[in-house]
Amino acid sequence: IRPYLSVEIPVVTVARKYSMYACPAVNAFGIEHFDSADVLKNQGKIKIQVERIIRELQSIKVLDIPMYNRYFDSMQKRTIERPTKNERLVLAHFDLNEGNLFFDKNLNVTSVIDWDTLSSAKNPATDKHIFSKYWR
Numbered sequence: 001i002r003p004y005l006s007v008e009i010p011v012v013t014v015a016r017k018y019s020m021y022a023c024p025a026v027n028a029f030g031i032e033h034f035d036s037a038d039v040l041k042n043q044g045k046i047k048i049q050v051e052r053i054i055r056e057l058q059s060i061k062v063l064d065i066p067m068y069n070r071y072f073d074s075m076q077k078r079t080i081e082r083p084t085k086n087e088r089l090v091l092a093h094f095d096l097n098e099g100n101l102f103f104d105k106n107l108n109v110t111s112v113i114d115w116d117t118l119s120s121a122k123n124p125a126t127d128k129h130i131f132s133k134y135w136r
Helices: 036-041 043-059 068-074 126-134
Strands: 090-092 101-103 109-112 119-121
Touching (some): 043 109
Antiparallel strands (some): 090 119, 101 109
16 A cells, blocks of 8 residues: 555564564654644644545555455454445554654654554544544
8 A cells, every 4th residue: 555645654574483563763753752732732733644644545446456355365354344346445544543653853744654453444434533532
């Protein structure tokens, strides 16, 4: 999905011996780097950016993803809904919270991590609901 999104999705490798991710450094900061007053002052700006990312993700036509059958097989089974001719499924991050966003010094979202819960969803409001629920 990297070609479809305006934000960076860092390349992630999984160590075979350990259940952890190794992610190359990105030129950005986690939300904990910022003063909470600055975050609160910019929360409307952040929300607009996250909603743009969600729209971009949902604009991807699931059936147009190369080798989508293999892609579906690798997604979490608990959230899979197979496409049919009459349905329009959207992609959802399913873990879109502030801990999975990186920001530049002006609190612009520059990258999104933790895509292991990426799945298809019938409800386009899924990611928006998750972000609203977990935004602290």
